[in-house]
Amino acid sequence: MSALFAITIKGKVVDEGGQPLVGATILVKGTTQSTFSDENGDFTLANVDEGAILQISFIGYITRERKAAPQLGTIKMELVIGKLTEVTVNAGYYSVKESERTGNISKINAKDIEKQPVSNVLASMQGRMAGVDIIQDSGTPGSGFQIKIRGLNSLREDGNEPLYIIDGVPYSSEVIGYYNTTSGIPTPTSPLNSINPNDVESIEVLKDADATAIYGSRGANGVVLITTKKGKAGKTSVTASASSGIGKVTKMIDLMDTQQYLEMRKQGFANDGVTNYPDWAYDINGTWDQNRYTDWQKELLGGTAVIANMQASVSGGSDLTQYLINGTYHTETTVLPGDFKYDKAAVHFSMNHRSEDNKFKFTFSTGYTAQDNLQPETDISRTARNLAPNAPALYDANGNLNFENSTFQNPLAALRGISTAKTNDLIANTVLSYQIAPDWELKTNLGLTDIKNGEQRLLPSTMYDPAYHLGSSNSAMFSSNTQRKSWIVEPQLRWSHNFGISTIDVLVGGTAQQQTTSRLYQFGYGFASNSQITDIASATQKSIFVSDETQYKYQAFFGRLNYNWDQKYIVNLTGRRDGSSRFGPGKQFATFGAIGAAWLFSKESFLKDNAVLSFGKLRASYGSSGSDQIGDYQYLDTYISSGLNYNGAIGLDPTRLYNPDFSWETNQKLETAIEMGFFRDRIFFTAAWYRNRSSNQLVGIPLPGTTGFSSINANLNATVQNMGLEFTLRTLNFDRNSFKWTTNFNISAPKNKLLSFPGLEGSTYSNRYVIGESTSIVKTYQLKGVNPQTGLYEVEDFNKDGMITSLGDKKVIMDLTPQYFGGLENQFQYKNWQLNFLFQFVKQKNYIYTPNVPGGSFFNQSSDMIKAWQHEGDQVPFQMNTSGENGAAVNAYYNYLDSNAPIVDASYIRLKNIAVSYDLPLHAIKGVHCKLSLLGQNVLTFTPYKGGDPEFKYTAYLPPLKTITAGLQLTF
Template identity: 50%
Template sequence: MKNKLIAKYRQFLYCMLCLCIHSNTIQGLEVFPFQQSEISGTITDAQGVPLAGVTIIIKGTQKGSISDFNGTYAIPATKNEVLVFSFMGFKTQEMAIQGRTQWDVQLETDVTTLNTVEINAGYYTVKDKERTGNIAKLEAKTIEKQPVNNPLAAMQGHIAGVDIVQTTGLPGGGYQMAIRGKNFMNGSTEPLYIVNGVPFGAQSLASLEISVGINAGNISPLNAINPSDIESMEVLKDADATAIYGARAANGVVLITTKKGKAGSTRFQAHLSSTLGQVAHFLDLMNTEQYLEVRREGIVNDGFGAFLDNPAFDFIWPDLKTWDQTRYTDWQKELIGGIAYRNHAQLSVSGGSEHTQFLVSGSFQKETTVFPGDAHYKKASVHHTINHQSHDGRFKINLSSIYSVEHNQMPRTDLTGLAYTLVPNAPALYDAAGNLNWENNTWNNPLASLEEEYQAQIHTRMANLGLSYHVLPHLEFKTSLGYNTYGMDSYKTLPSSARNPKLGFTPENYSSISTNSATRQSWIVEPQFDWKQAWSDVLLSVLVGTTFQQEATDQLVQKGTGFPNNRLLRNLSAAKTLEVKQDSDSEYKYQALFGRINIQWKDAYILNLTGRRDGSSRFGPGKQFGNFAALGAAWLFLENGFLKHSKVFSFGKLRGSYGTTGSDNIGDYKFLDTYSVTGYDYNGTSILEPTGLFNPLFGWETNKKLEAAVELGFFKDRILLNTVWYQNRSANQLIGIPLATTTGFTELTGNFDATVENTGFEFEIRAINIHSKNFQWRSTFNMSLPKNRLVKFPGLETSTFANRYDIGKPLTIRHLYHALGVDSDTGLYQFEDYNEDGHIRSLDDKQWIEDMAPKLYGGLGNTLTYKNLTLELFFQFKKQQAFNPLVSAAAPGFNTNGSVALWNRWQHPGDTNPIMRAISGLDPSVFESIENQSASSAAVSDASFVRLRNISLAYRLPKNLSGGCDLNVYLQGQNLWTLSNYDGPDPEQPSSIIMPPLRQMTVGVQLGF
């Protein structure tokens, strides 16, 4: 009996020991706490910075541990065992214990990272070495070095094949993004954005009824995402990478992944920064003397010189008669010459055990403008993630969410256009009493627009829940559930106080307010199975899943006019007249079945097959479903070839892909008869007007993508070269087919048998030029050579598109007159008469073609590190054409200022100057010459540039000086220097009425403890 009890007791101890071992498993690494001695220490990099998340295992076993946020670790072991330290981006090191209990380790950076870097492909992850598709990655370490408010701004110039243009220099504005050019004739180049697995609608809900200089209807929803919260951004470009997203990925995919907590002790991080911004480049405008001379000259040239000496006509030319003829005001300095401030504060706390990790981050930002007044933009956001896995690692759950509030209070008018055109001798802004100066009703004071008001309140919520469970050792079930809401409430006011009081405007007959209330809500559920099985030489992965998505959008735009007083301006019920400008709601439903099969043989041959069947509510019966698939293949030719042991080549891969994606990007209900509110009533009844015709026959746009690439590594991957050729062909174009005006409609949405082709080359180089203990120098370079052309368009010559497109030419061309200079006899512009009929006509003589798309673009970055000091410089370059100032001001003499280039004008018969004679604006017979010049080849010039997009100087204080904390101080610059021959506000944003991107300087500090 006693022996049985002892056996039972031993069995109990054995079970308890197994239970303890099982409960301390960390992703397959068993932690044994019941050892006789414990080895501990701190793990740092070459600069002494603690490394969190380093894996420590006992060689030849599965026993291990992980370092915490302070880089410290502890692991039980015997004196004869060997510890193995491994961490992504660093060389693996082995240390024999030899009876020691304290061991501090310094890991050396590993220049070879292809085997360890994981790329997020959306539904799966893949090692950089093994990917068959074209997926570019931008990491947090690059994003954090740029003082920007929008994630897209951090991407500018860094990724080959991705062209991003900032649409305004004012806070809260939007960006235009194109991945490998323009695929569809409907104009949209917007890719699919996925944030933590949840599709995010980047289309603005701003109303053109309330458009102001800040956005012109383009407030970017991506402003809701704090760039400091982003862990990585991946751009999916080719068919192999995008086909698994089907119809939503015709223009590419951008995956945004936010940061997560890591195992270790609780860690607090604070980040404070302050930014100063200014307009980077002022135009060279005429001074008072030059302006007055061409102004008088223009009046004389038009035959009205005799009236200049008649006092009865002084009111017509106050700039020449009543205003101070010696006064000069630099209106660029007065209206857009201020300093914009941005203050940013962020605090985060993170930590957790090996099974549960968390992160909570909160940030606040306030940014002003360079305009006079108190216009500002404020944003507050909260981001959190929590990850948990069971002790056996079979069950995993992660929850992430983002909530942000934006308050945008901007001037209703962008003062940039006035800064370039106000005459230099215009009166003072304020009178002696400090009131707005109207100079006896002779001008419109530009600061009156500050009485107008624009405000937008934006709320964004994003949440994602991911669940996974290993049903079998090789089979995992997982599902992703996402929810997203985006709401905007905005208004603009136009009070009578913003106009000259002498003009008789009152609140009752003039004051108005326009309001916009819009929401967009969406949810998505994606259950899927992932099966993986490995044999001796073969690794097989199979992914099958389905998508259920629904999106609803509501928008109400109203305008109220006539108020008892301006204090009631924001009360629509007090308006004398109330109009409903837009009242719409729509619902979008989407379902899909997707799959992926990936085969790897001998770690050298990889085959990847993806497919998706999509269903969209935007098409009529019988047209709702489309099938999209792609095949990608790669050959790692150094793995088993004769170059395997080469001292020059360290990596070699040939890859290619072909497949199709589609698009339903046409808006909701386009196949149905649609109606909208006109905003007017008839005997108290709202009036509807038809806006769309029934057409259930159109279907999916298709984009066929072909790609071939060579990836090479040299000298142990010290140099990595990626060369890509691609061809995208988009067909079955969804465009507005023109209709006869007698039908009451201008167009009918439908498929058109037109084909658009995008081809090009992309080059990427990453190099580690110097890598020593105390000094490192790394370089990156990318360049894109895109080409776009319209391959096929039946009946183009006889269609209404004849003056927009040409077969064999890009979609981005402009048909212009061919400018021949100034006629030396008349002083007027002259143009080539292509049809030789003696007249210059739009359709017949606009045969000069200019392509406005970039011919070449890319970026060059260098990172130099000496001990704790890091200097980073990134240059962006682009070769392109753009409209110059002649597009808006082609002649001198008007009562507006202009470029000093207008001074070089025709004055006498026989002159060969490039600018026409001065005019007053009172002779309409010369207007045609001016308008034709603004639409001619002379209005287009080279806008190529090289720009120092970003520079960063950072210093990490040694631990003994920072009190044991991680303390990093930095100085950053954005758009500091631009080399360009372009004569305009900015070569990348050439508009003369919109604020260009600012030059910014940022000082900041990051503290972790």
């Protein structure tokens, strides 16, 4: 047996074009001994055993292996395009190659994110990931997004958020602020706006048990891993970019013009037998000009939002230390009339360092974001759709707001009420690691988050008609101040050993985390002057809604065992023992775990080097993860100050009953999948089937009214199942000379079902859920149509009792869960040109926009309402118009609203994103790279839906915007 000798290795790493690759990693396989290539692509690695295997890797390129020799010469790297299995993905506590992954993980990187003119990182994920359904809450700047990873697991609306991890630090997605201070958007302020998309290197979404069980009680709804950008070795690089653009509402609703509207109104009064129009019917009694027409959607929502973004970064370093500092400023106005604005500034810094012997490694990253959002306190989108088309002008002859002698409620007056939100967010992470022996590594992850949010909703007396003579003593303000701090410490020990034909990798660790949240929600009324309205101390009446501080403590031990036999058979075991302060004594700890396995059948002898099949893998996983998303102190008796003075003392009101017995929601996850690559992975296909069953549901159990409480928090033996299929396809269609064309396609078909719910029929949930149906159903009446004789809507009397009642006749089930959704992306590259576009598609049902009052009322209606019933015998889709005096017609209309008729096909195909860029040659300026870009978001929408934007859930709020931006980037 020959002895091994230590040698020094030298070599050079270049790309496909022969240009040096700076920062490529050269690793001695089976050890942590490594180095990096310098600015010329050269590297030197000393004290390497003769006969060792070197792995040369670089992000975006296929990993190469070479046998150690003093002179390796030039190593040409090949782009990973066409070899997806070589991509490394982040699985949270560890990284794994795509080919060896046993769990289900979707990924997008910075190149995908940079092509999209978005301010919220969740927007960049829409349509790009199988099984990940994301909906934008509103087109108002700074609004949030809803994300569902493989469906809704919890019966609680606030219990379906995934776990967010930024550089190893958990980031709470619990809302900040108070709903009363943000009425201009449908949901409270989302903390995820603080994540700056320009700072993100990659986003991985963990979905199945194998991927999520290591996060235990927080992984039931999936895990979103966000990795920020890091510096790379090489000479100092400076990048500066600027972009600006515009935003417009994607789609308006087709409403009646003045003549159609007035005819509708006349019919309504005539049908009610009213011949003399009442004094308040200004639109039709001659008070307002009946020849006037205003498209109020265009007038109030048809403005242009102006968007600007500026960014600068500096990066570089040696093979031992790398750094990156990045600064971003984003500003955005709205489409509404007025000076409303959203500003966001962010700075990000990271530094990596390793010792010369490569045993000690240090990584530090931090980001600070400041947001300042000034928006209307009320969304006037509903007003724009309801307002009579012959309503008066917004301004009088003197340029003042026009109230038309107190007959007109000017919508611009409502915009004098404002909502402000100022958020400052700090997140910091440090990772220290040391190789204590050749196969042993000790690592510690340290993290800190600190978010401060201050909001005010201001309602000055100037919002109202001056004729009412309301002074500032009628002004009001709502105030919200929230601060949330958390820290985390995670020591970890890893042992990895290569036995030749097999490899074993063991990871054990622990987590200690603490989060403290303090809140102060106040109300003030009556001010000496409107100039004092932001100072609650100046209010004559003051109330405190909430003033508290909560603390969340969490600890856990986790582990992973991965065994790889001959790179063909892989088993992955993960587990976690969790403890949470959100549960009572005896219920605070739980254990979660999973097993995943993969068989790389393409490496079997009978398929090896197959000319067609280049990669094939079967994988499966089963396990459990949990959820403690219930808020703090939910199991305790809790009280709130009554605010009432009794004999000189302020009393307490009970708000929650004690129940120490409720515990974790648990999600059992099962998945099987196949992954195949053909023709050197030029065609790569995956298919996955999953079944998740969430049980031990935490809900409010109804109580008798005699207890003084409507419900008590408890576990219910109800089970929700999410089952579905996911498919992805990637093809390298053309790659020759200077032209390259790739396609990415994904489609998901989810199915949500309530499997069990003991005592459902006798509970308060009986009108909401049906066993065997989705948890997103709506129980409705069955619309029979318009009776040709009476002209009224009729719904089916299912129980034949002669009455229409909710309990007896709402028997039609409408499922609002998307049947399928996905995306189709194409990427073209020709010389210095790049073109990328993504089509997002969804098959779904949704409510059509329908006013809350019947046709004929003092509200504009859809232009389709010209087909309303007029004469006996009419066969029409809409009932007779009524001014509101016909009680039977009004009641029939409300039955119509509660029927299946307003729920229509809201499927759509949308050109979600398009990006065109050109690398401009600057031959006269050596070392300078210039890139021009044109980006679009929500560009075109194809849909049969007539209710505005089909993606949008809230028809009473501003829909998402179509944005177009142009940008310039310089790199020195």
